[in-house]
Amino acid sequence: MQAVNVSEKLARFTEYWAPKIVGEVNDCYVKLVKLESEFVWHQHEREDELFFVLNGVLRMCLRVNGRTREELVRAGEFIIVPHGTEHLPVADEEVHVMLFELKTTLNTGNVRDERTRAALDTI
């Protein structure tokens, strides 16, 4: 039960798109992730995801009812992507994000590719 300094944790890793676990709250994890460039369109069948932007601007592309739109999420803002919603996180420049999501959440959701991280480090 100690205070966790988010900046200090962010300084511990450099890899992009590889979430690190920094906390556990009931059935959820708190994760930190660094983003750069474009991820992959995916969705989570059962899990909502919260993206709280710490640094930079996250461009979240969303596909709803067959239409694509995007939402800019700046530092100090968050967006919640409900389960079943196709989304594509894009970082035109480096972005740092704190995630709150169920422990079962896989970063690439329904997609499996070289960016899938099934086992996450706790830092």
Added chain:
Amino acid sequence: MQAVNVSEKLARFTEYWAPKIVGEVNDCYVKLVKLESEFVWHQHEREDELFFVLNGVLRMCLRVNGRTREELVRAGEFIIVPHGTEHLPVADEEVHVMLFELKTTLNTGNVRDERTRAALDTI
């Protein structure tokens, strides 16, 4: 599915110790709360609580195995108080906190007093 600006939401209320719901992620709420002075010793039987400090310094008093200690949580830091842990949040000066916790979490936990907020506003 829109970006939520935390500062903008904080500007919408002034009352202390009255959490406001600003998001829903699976079985959890994201809440904002403003703190000033001392709360009440309490615990949550089943719910862990995450306190992410946005502004100010939260002094979290904790009672573990009969011994009391305190942890300072500064802006950009969080602390997770596990269920079953007696805690007393103290704000020597005004503190703004983002909470992440199960929807069932009552602010005063096992205590009922004039600060208990059973029904929370969504802002």
